[in-house]
Amino acid sequence: MGTYQIAQVCLNGHVTTSAADRHPEQREAFCSKCGEATIMNCPSCSEFIRGEFKHDHAVVIGVFYKPPAFCHNCGKAFPWTERKIASAVELVEVGADLSPEEMQQFRSDLTELTKDSPKTQVASLRFKKVMGKAGKSIASGVRDIVVDVLSESAKKAIWG
Numbered sequence: 001m002g003t004y005q006i007a008q009v010c011l012n013g014h015v016t017t018s019a020a021d022r023h024p025e026q027r028e029a030f031c032s033k034c035g036e037a038t039i040m041n042c043p044s045c046s047e048f049i050r051g052e053f054k055h056d057h058a059v060v061i062g063v064f065y066k067p068p069a070f071c072h073n074c075g076k077a078f079p080w081t082e083r084k085i086a087s088a089v090e091l092v093e094v095g096a097d098l099s100p101e102e103m104q105q106f107r108s109d110l111t112e113l114t115k116d117s118p119k120t121q122v123a124s125l126r127f128k129k130v131m132g133k134a135g136k137s138i139a140s141g142v143r144d145i146v147v148d149v150l151s152e153s154a155k156k157a158i159w160g
Helices: 079-095 100-112 120-134 136-146 152-159
Strands: 002-006 008-010 015-017 050-055
Touching (some): 079 100, 079 136, 120 152
C-alpha cells in the first residue's frame, strides 16, 4: 500500500515539490524558475495534484517526479498542459503556412496526443505531416514545447 503526496507545480509546469504536505518548507508561492504562481489543487475541481507516491515500508530512490497532464479527479487538462499546447499551436501559426482548417486539425491532434487513446496513431500521423510542412526549426521548437505533455505512445509513434 501507499499514498500519493501533494505536489506543488507552477502554471508553466515546473515542480516546486512533489511532497508539499510532507515538506512544507519546499513550497513556493511563485516559481523560482519562471516567476509564475504555483498551485497544489486542480483549478477545475480543487482536488489536490498528485505528487510522488509514498510506499508503505519501502524506500524508493532515484524516481523522478513528472507532473500529470490531466487531473485524476475531473479529467481536465492542467494549466501547463493547456499552455504548452497553445504555445505549440502559436509557433506553427507564426512559422508555417497552413490553412485555418489545417490549424484547427493540428490543435485537435495535439490535444489528442496528450492522451493515450484509440486516436493516437492517426493523430500522430497527421502531426508528422504538419511538422514536415512546417520545416525542421519549427518542428524542433514544437517538440521542445510539447514533449513533457505528450503521452508515451504518442512520443513513440512520432519520434520512434
